[in-house]
Amino acid sequence: MLTIQSNVSLKSYNTFGIDATARYLVEVDNDEDIQTLLQLPDVQTLPKLILGGGSNLLLTQDFNGLVVKINIKGIRTVKEDQENVWVRVGAGENWHEFVLYCVERGLAGLENLSLIPGTVGAAPMQNIGAYGVEIKDTFERLEAVHILTGQKRVFTNEECRFGYRDSVFKNELKGEYIICNVQFKLQKTPVFHVSYGDIQKTLDQMGVKELNIKAISDAVIKIRRSKLPDPVEIGNAGSFFKNPEISVMQYEHLKLMYPEIPGYVINNEVVKVPAGWLIEQCGWKGKRFGSIGVHARQALVLVNYGGGKGTEIKQLAEKIQSSVEEQFGIRLHTEVNFI
Incomplete structure (x- = not known):
């Protein structure tokens, strides 16, 4: 039996612990529930957000649509x-x-x-x-x-x-x-x-x-x-940024300026550089800004200490991207999806 709830807080549905609100939320337990749900006329016109564990998203605003929480087990x-x-x-x-x-x-x-x-x-x-x-x-x-x-x-x-x-x-x-x-x-x-x-x-x-x-x-x-911090204790989504892949030529150039820069060669064509190392070199590791910050043990992890807003974390991520690009010429891309 499908039960569609209204005006639901998503705080417990995302590991960042961001207190955004969903206009509607429904939990589905099997494939048939999903197909039944999608046939409802009122549902067909709504924006939809499909939610698993909520561990890879950053809620930057309320969601004016239907959140579908997937509970299919077995x-x-x-x-x-x-x-x-x-x-x-x-x-x-x-x-x-x-x-x-x-x-x-x-x-x-x-x-x-x-x-x-x-x-x-x-x-x-x-x-x-x-x-x-x-x-x-x-x-x-x-x-x-x-x-x-x-x-x-x-x-x-x-x-x-x-x-x-x-x-x-x-x-x-x-x-x-x-x-x-x-x-x-x-x-x-x-x-x-x-x-x-x-x-x-x-x-x-x-x-x-x-x-x-x-x-x-x-x-x-x-x-x-x-x-990595436990999301139950400190809100986070694990690794916030992907490890960038750059050309061997660019890596060799950077190594002249930063001899200690780590890198992992892939197919003799590109080098994967740890994003956490780049962020740490730019001085972000352990920095706190009110209710949010960069984790003290892992610069790749952005955290919500409690009461932080998704927009604040997004702005912090953008500042980190700009500083890394300015210093190393490398653009970091996020693993986390912004809603």
Whole structure:
């Protein structure tokens, strides 16, 4: 049974804890609810905001339309062979809890993506990634409902056009589909990814003798908790900016002026530079401006200490972008979506 609420505070629906108001809000528990909802004449004319865990958005104003909160649950094995297991997951499942579900059952491929906030349905939209692994590496397909027609469609890995924190759902199909479920192809025999970041160092500190996916998951959780604030304690959306990719020539030029600048070569053509390092060099790390600021341990994270406005965080982000561009000639782009 669908219940559409009016004038709902979205403070508890976004990890920044921004107290914006939705004109209408409805929670959906299955695909049929979505299709029924989209057939309602009054709903068809309203602007819509599809909401998962609210961990990748910044509310800069009230939303004068319908917020659709996706609560579709369920995890089931679709098929398996000697090497792989295919798992289908409801879009409303908590991402980290799903990763732990896989780790506990020895299903490899997602362990490096432990403790990333949000829901399963939002993961392919952003092509979430961490520590050398991205969603696209294990993603097989998803089912989505077209908002205008109510028709279901299957998207394959190729059709999602995954890029760095990017997909077709952030570009030409932005705002056109509601993701209902996602299917992953996971491995019974793991391929370990421990060279990125501090994973190997943390594993050594933990005294891990025999490598396994639970140890990697535990190490990633330990690293993330040491660097990133808990949204329950301090409002944030994790990494606010993407790590920029620049040409090898530009990187070499910057290295002459800043010998300590870190970078990771990709395909011998481009270099990924940590956005957090650039922001820190510009003096933003740990800066506080009233109710908002830049986190003291991770310059990549903008925070709401309580009572901050989305417009204030947006203005801070723009100032950071300008200062980084002025000093390094690099334009930072946001991971977070502005509403």
